Amino acid sequence: MTTPPLLQVADLSVRYSTDGDDVLALDRVSLSLERGERLAVIGESGSGKSTLTHVLLGILSRNAHVTAARGELDGVDLFGGLTETQWTELRRSRVAYIPQDPNIALNPVLQIGRQLDEALRLSPRKVEKLRRRDEAIALLERVGIADAERVYASYPHQVSGGQRQRVLIAIALVGRPRLIVADEPTSGLDVTVQKTVLDALDELVAETGVSLILVTHDLAVARQRTDRVLVLERGRVVESGATAAVTDDPRHAYTRRLLDAVPSLHEGKLAPTPGLSQVDPGHREGGLVAQGLVKTYVTRDPRRGKILTPAVGGVDLAIEPGTTYGLVGESGSGKSTIARIVAGIDRADEGSVHFRGQDVARARGADLRTLRTRIQYVFQNPYTSLNPRFRIFDVVAEPLRGFKVASGAELDRRVRDALDVVGLEPSIATRTPTELSGGQRQRVAIARSIVLRPELIVLDEPVSALDVSVQAQIMQLLIDLQHEFGAAYLFISHDLAVIRELSDRVGVLRRGELLEEGPVGEVFAQPKHEYTRRLIDSIPQFA
Amino acid sequence: MTLQFEDRAVAEHDEHAETALAEVPGGIAVVGTTPARARPRRSARVVQLTQPSFILSALLVVAVVTAAFLPTLFTSLDPYATDLANKLAAPTWQHPLGTDNLGRDQYARVVYGTGNTLIASLLAVVLGLSVSAVLGILAGYLGGWVDEVVGRFVDIFLAVPGLLVSLMIVTTLGYGTINIAIAVGIGSVAAFTRILRAEVLRVRESDFVTAARLSGLRWWSILPRHVFPHSIGPLIALLALQFGEALLAISALSFLGFGVQPPEPEWGLLVSEGRTYLSSAWWLAILPGIVIVLVVLAANRVSKFIEKVT
Numbered sequence: 001m002t003t004p005p006l007l008q009v010a011d012l013s014v015r016y017s018t019d020g021d022d023v024l025a026l027d028r029v030s031l032s033l034e035r036g037e038r039l040a041v042i043g044e045s046g047s048g049k050s051t052l053t054h055v056l057l058g059i060l061s062r063n064a065h066v067t068a069a070r071g072e073l074d075g076v077d078l079f080g081g082l083t084e085t086q087w088t089e090l091r092r093s094r095v096a097y098i099p100q101d102p103n104i105a106l107n108p109v110l111q112i113g114r115q116l117d118e119a120l121r122l123s124p125r126k127v128e129k130l131r132r133r134d135e136a137i138a139l140l141e142r143v144g145i146a147d148a149e150r151v152y153a154s155y156p157h158q159v160s161g162g163q164r165q166r167v168l169i170a171i172a173l174v175g176r177p178r179l180i181v182a183d184e185p186t187s188g189l190d191v192t193v194q195k196t197v198l199d200a201l202d203e204l205v206a207e208t209g210v211s212l213i214l215v216t217h218d219l220a221v222a223r224q225r226t227d228r229v230l231v232l233e234r235g236r237v238v239e240s241g242a243t244a245a246v247t248d249d250p251r252h253a254y255t256r257r258l259l260d261a262v263p264s265l266h267e268g269k270l271a272p273t274p275g276l277s278q279v280d281p282g283h284r285e286g287g288l289v290a291q292g293l294v295k296t297y298v299t300r301d302p303r304r305g306k307i308l309t310p311a312v313g314g315v316d317l318a319i320e321p322g323t324t325y326g327l328v329g330e331s332g333s334g335k336s337t338i339a340r341i342v343a344g345i346d347r348a349d350e351g352s353v354h355f356r357g358q359d360v361a362r363a364r365g366a367d368l369r370t371l372r373t374r375i376q377y378v379f380q381n382p383y384t385s386l387n388p389r390f391r392i393f394d395v396v397a398e399p400l401r402g403f404k405v406a407s408g409a410e411l412d413r414r415v416r417d418a419l420d421v422v423g424l425e426p427s428i429a430t431r432t433p434t435e436l437s438g439g440q441r442q443r444v445a446i447a448r449s450i451v452l453r454p455e456l457i458v459l460d461e462p463v464s465a466l467d468v469s470v471q472a473q474i475m476q477l478l479i480d481l482q483h484e485f486g487a488a489y490l491f492i493s494h495d496l497a498v499i500r501e502l503s504d505r506v507g508v509l510r511r512g513e514l515l516e517e518g519p520v521g522e523v524f525a526q527p528k529h530e531y532t533r534r535l536i537d538s539i540p541q542f543a
Numbered sequence: 544m545t546l547q548f549e550d551r552a553v554a555e556h557d558e559h560a561e562t563a564l565a566e567v568p569g570g571i572a573v574v575g576t577t578p579a580r581a582r583p584r585r586s587a588r589v590v591q592l593t594q595p596s597f598i599l600s601a602l603l604v605v606a607v608v609t610a611a612f613l614p615t616l617f618t619s620l621d622p623y624a625t626d627l628a629n630k631l632a633a634p635t636w637q638h639p640l641g642t643d644n645l646g647r648d649q650y651a652r653v654v655y656g657t658g659n660t661l662i663a664s665l666l667a668v669v670l671g672l673s674v675s676a677v678l679g680i681l682a683g684y685l686g687g688w689v690d691e692v693v694g695r696f697v698d699i700f701l702a703v704p705g706l707l708v709s710l711m712i713v714t715t716l717g718y719g720t721i722n723i724a725i726a727v728g729i730g731s732v733a734a735f736t737r738i739l740r741a742e743v744l745r746v747r748e749s750d751f752v753t754a755a756r757l758s759g760l761r762w763w764s765i766l767p768r769h770v771f772p773h774s775i776g777p778l779i780a781l782l783a784l785q786f787g788e789a790l791l792a793i794s795a796l797s798f799l800g801f802g803v804q805p806p807e808p809e810w811g812l813l814v815s816e817g818r819t820y821l822s823s824a825w826w827l828a829i830l831p832g833i834v835i836v837l838v839v840l841a842a843n844r845v846s847k848f849i850e851k852v853t
Contacts, residue, residue, distance in 0.1 A: 343757065345757065369759055372759055379753075379754065385754050389772055389773075401758075402755070402760040402764075
């Protein structure tokens with residue numbers, strides 16, 4: 001006897017209507033999932049992958065209209081007008097959810113034990129009150145939390161991000177679900193943690209035979225850890241099949257584009273687009289030299305007095321003109337602090353930053369202003385770094401006006417040139433940032449940073465807020481710009497794969513200390529420090 | 544416990560989806576005309592606009608403002624014409640609010656009094672706003688000792704009831720419409736300043752303000768270009784609310800006799816004059832009082848509306 005698939009969905013469409021404006025989020029999506037199978041749902045933002053997870057969990061917003069030819073989960077008809085109570089029952093026993101961001105998905109004012117206890121109390125397994133604690137600790141141990149007792153008694157802020165995500169997985173396991181829906185479960189986590197969380201999920205599937213739907217934008221993760229894949233583009237399934245087959249031989253152009261965008265596929269620094277002219281950068285000698293940077297943040301707490309948080313402890317680095325220095329580290333490693341010191345936004349407590357002989361850290365007044373025209377900064381989040389009320393023209397023109405280097409027709413020409421080299425149409429100049437997509441916004445931010453023709457651009461995670469394919473475009477753009485104008489980059493990232501594609505030299509930062517530093521090829525081939533090795537191992541490998 | 548978070552996640556995803564749909568390979572993209580964010584707001588605005596309490600309040604405010612500038616639209620009677628034979632008359636069709644001790648039509652006096660009361664209130668609000676705009680923005684953006692000084696000043700003003708502050712000021716300035724407007728305006732500076740300072744503290748940390756600093760802009764050009772437009776949002780709702788409060792304070796000061804002097808009509812003054820005849824002709828004090836209450840309530844309701852739609 002063959003068992004029927006756990007989940008079968010045919011011709012599922014979801015339409016959101018707002019004010020008579022309809023958006024088709026899912027368009028005739030069909031899928032089926034066997035027991036114990038792992039399905040990857042791939043797509044960029046706006047592809048409808050989150051909508052798909054919400055349909056399966058019955059948590060769509062009120063303005064969503066669902067139509068489907070069939071939808072069956074473990075013998076339950078999903079679209080046969082289930083009441084909210086029935087959905088609740090389904091969620092308590094058959095389908096579980098692992099949310100995206102572990103930092104906001106746990107209640108910050110309740111101990112983790114209480115939150116697990118709540119799930120256990122509501123589960124249909126009827127765990128006795130006195131057994132619940134043991135059960136909860138067993139669950140925590142099962143998802144790979146070593147000090148389960150401590151975590152049980154802790155508040156969410158007292159445990160690490162990876163542990164928080166594991167706690168969420170443990171909560172998902174409470175009802176012994178048949179299907180786990182994980183919505184980008186690791187995108188908020190550091191790379192090394194990412195790996196362990198995904199390992200924990202893999203083990204669970206192997207041990208318990210639960211089915212997994214893993215929503216991700218990362219093709220490498222999908223390839224490594226799933227059996228089948230579903231590629232969504234604007235609500236339509238453009239390709240599906242066995243993961244290995246699809247990633248080896250993508251049929252659809254969109255899948256191919258996503259694959260090309262995976263950074264870990266490439267070796268070494270990207271090549272500039274052929275046929276670009278080079279502008280002579282003029283003087284090429286003397287780059288940036290930072291020595292012994294120390295920065296400590298001081299916060300005052302009425303109860304505990306002064307709290308000192310060391311962010312950077314004695315970092316040296318040097319950037320040659322026209323090259324890229326990649327600074328890699330996990331959250332809290334102090335990489336943004338260094339970026340801000342180098343750009344002259346914040347001041348170091350100790351140490352010096354010399355840019356072509358001038359001290360950035362001590363510069364004041366007119367000297368500082370001249371330095372700022374030579375060192376520019378691109379922020380991580382293009383949604384906050386552009387004034388939403390400004391027209392794009394004014395955004396890009398601001399440095400020219402601020403430093404009074406151009407006005408009138410000259411200003412006009414330089415702004416249009418800058419927009420042109422970052423690949424934006426002139427017509428965009430009259431729009432406002434709110435009308436643009438994330439990739440376009442980041443292009444505008446880059447245009448603003450190059451309009452002064454700086455000699456050094458500090459890029460603080462400029463691609464991490466963007467979709468993979470957009471990320472690839474922006475990275476190519478940065479390479480091309482460097483080739484054209486010969487500016488040096490200080491490139492900050494948590495992603496070693498991205499660093500490898502862009503940098504000449506790389507520095508590995510942990511807890512404010514530079515563990516290792518050297519040419520990209522060397523560091524990747526022969527990492528000296530054990531931590532660097534771990535970072536490199538955590539990059540999802542494709543082969 | 545998780546459901547609430549999930550709901551929020553849905554909303555966030557939708558918004559994200561809308562903006563990102565426009566991204567097209569090659570980077571040059573055709574972008575949808577309306578950003579997704581504007582949509583739910585528009586429908587919320589329609590819901591708020593059609594609420595009867597809001598419609599009534601808005602009509603009342605419009606009527607009162609019109610009466611302040613064109614009193615002849617509302618009454619054909621002269622507020623100064625005495626008719627001693629018909630003094631202290633009860634409300635009739637001819638005199639909807641009755642007549643006062645000199646036989647003057649009370650309704651006409653309320654209508655003509657609107658000008659004095661309203662202009663003083665508006666003046667007070669504008670004055671309070673402009674002083675606190677300067678103080679709040681400087682304190683929030685510059686920080687340091689400027690913040691300390693402004694902060695202490697605000698603390699002192701908040702510790703003392705606003706009306707008391709206004710009384711102190713008006714006794715030094717002397718009587719008159721302009722003087723009580725100044726007094727009430729200064730009394731409201733503290734509330735505005737505190738809110739504006741908090742907003743500026745939030746906005747000054749945003750990336751685009753840092754970007755402006757790196758773009759070589761000086762603080763005096765960053766403030767009006769980047770900080771001020773993003774900080775005044777909550778202030779606009781407060782403005783309507785404060786207008787109601789100012790109106791009450793102006794009326795109170797006039798009631799105590801600090802405002803315009805008889806025989807000129809003014810709402811607070813009318814209540815004060817009517818008070819003498821409370822036992823024989825209660826409508827003289829009570830009805831103008833009700834008018835004040837209604838206008839203040841209407842201003843609050845309009846403020847609520849602004850708060851909800853922005």
